[in-house]
Amino acid sequence: MSVYKEKGDKKWRVEIRTKDKTGKKIRKKKTGFDTKKQAEEFEREFINKIMNSSNITFKSLYEIYFEDVELKLKVNSISTKKAYFRKYLLPFFENYYIDEIVPNDIRKFQNELIKNNLSKNTLRAIENNLKTILNFAIKYYDLPSNPMAKIEMVGSRKNKKKMLFWNLQEFNQFIEVVDDLELKFLFTLLFWTGMRIGEVLALTFKDIDLNKKKLNINKTFTRLNKTDIITAPKTESSIRKIDLTENVINLFKEYAKTFYKPVPSTRIFTKGKVGIRLNFIKYIEQAKVKKIVIHDLRHSHASLLINNKVNILAVAKRLGHEDIKMTLNTYSHLYDEENQNMINILNNL
Structure with missing residues (x-):
């Protein structure tokens, strides 16, 4: 594994040679990084993905998660879920490392949602999607616990609308x-x-x-x-x-x-x-x-x-x-x- 510049290049390169948990050999090359730090961050992120480590960004988890669920859910369900992530979840959590997300981060996110005057149903859907992807990280990426467990859901059904029907x-x-x-x-x-x-x-x-x-x-x-x-x-x-x-x-x-x-x-x-x-x-x-x-x-x-x-x-x-x-x-x-x-x-x- 190495981060380097070829002679005369302005951009940094990464060349990764490693093995995954099963022992399978993995090789990855990528160029075009403006700084050495960017190249090193990419290298670390890639390795952590391969080794199913929780030390990956929320954006990376999002990509992995949808690779998995797109094989299991209907097209309209995938479209709806992605809309919640792209409009609300990714803009806030994109660069967070998932093992560093704490309840206080969730609380700040909820406060941002409340400012948008969203309906209870929308709030609940956003929170449920966040809870689901973090549970996915617990199951497959060794995330110790879900920070949502300590948070009161702002979209909870406490004041659930009374069911209406006709006789x-x-x-x-x-x-x-x-x-x-x-x-x-x-x-x-x-x-x-x-x-x-x-x-x-x-x-x-x-x-x-x-x-x-x-x-x-x-x-x-x-x-x-x-x-x-x-x-x-x-x-x-x-x-x-x-x-x-x-x-x-x-x-x-x-x-x-x-x-x-x-x-x-x-x-x-x-x-x-x-x-x-x-x-x-x-x-x-x-x-x-x-x-x-x-x-x-x-x-x-x-x-x-x-x-x-x-x-x-x-x-x-x-x-x-x-x-x-x-x-x-x-x-x-x-x-x-x-x-x-x-x-x-x-x-x-």
């Missing part, structure tokens, strides 16, 4: 004013199946089995950089087949007549998310029902099932939750009445 009467009042057949079927499908909007928009004609009255959910839709992208669902458990109600099947048959010779791969819905959301708001105002967002139709479906005594395991499977704990944590407040019934039963005994 059947409210949904019927809403759907009565929807005069667009495509949107009528889409909103009906969301309310009566609990599907995610991305799952609904990815549906094709082959996904609906009218004979078995089942719906096959095996993909999701997103729009990235003005391009429509169909990918695998959120989790493995999101791949599922669910039963359809008669009202959904009848409405689908009516809507399907508006297509001219659709093939199995034809997507059922043609409208984009923005247009759907704007129309959703418009119809809510016309129907004079309480304001919710589209994802709340999923919560409405879960509430409908739980309030009609459907087993929580069946609810979790229908929603495509990875773990029943997720269903319980999300909808535990809907069981307050059940708890009172339980006490009444015990008292009677």
Whole structure:
């Protein structure tokens, strides 16, 4: 290993010959450094990367981390994560050595975020990404501990927004004013199946089995950089087949007549998310029902099932939750009445 200048050169060079932890020989050459110090820093950084040392910069960790996660996450998830890093995390932590980041550095970073008047959801996403990459360093780069563990999250869910949903009467009042057949079927499908909007928009004609009255959910839709992208669902458990109600099947048959010779791969819905959301708001105002967002139709479906005594395991499977704990944590407040019934039963005994 050496840092040097060739005779007559103005720039410094680095030539590294070493071995990684497995004994594999590594050779690296790089030129163009203005100072000897820059060349030596590059040399140290490269060696520490090879040896999985925590004495590397946050920027280097970022590069390594995304080389790893890009093989595991969906395109839209990678794009969203990178946006948080490039806009917020890298500008602040880029030149920090990860084994020198202390809780006070995190606190200063949080104070900078607060000045930007970001929403709780954005703050939480930024903090979770920072926590995740430092946990990655603990697992693979011998970082002793995560400084985030000693910090109170400014984007915490302490003041979590109350979940909103419609009961059947409210949904019927809403759907009565929807005069667009495509949107009528889409909103009906969301309310009566609990599907995610991305799952609904990815549906094709082959996904609906009218004979078995089942719906096959095996993909999701997103729009990235003005391009429509169909990918695998959120989790493995999101791949599922669910039963359809008669009202959904009848409405689908009516809507399907508006297509001219659709093939199995034809997507059922043609409208984009923005247009759907704007129309959703418009119809809510016309129907004079309480304001919710589209994802709340999923919560409405879960509430409908739980309030009609459907087993929580069946609810979790229908929603495509990875773990029943997720269903319980999300909808535990809907069981307050059940708890009172339980006490009444015990008292009677």
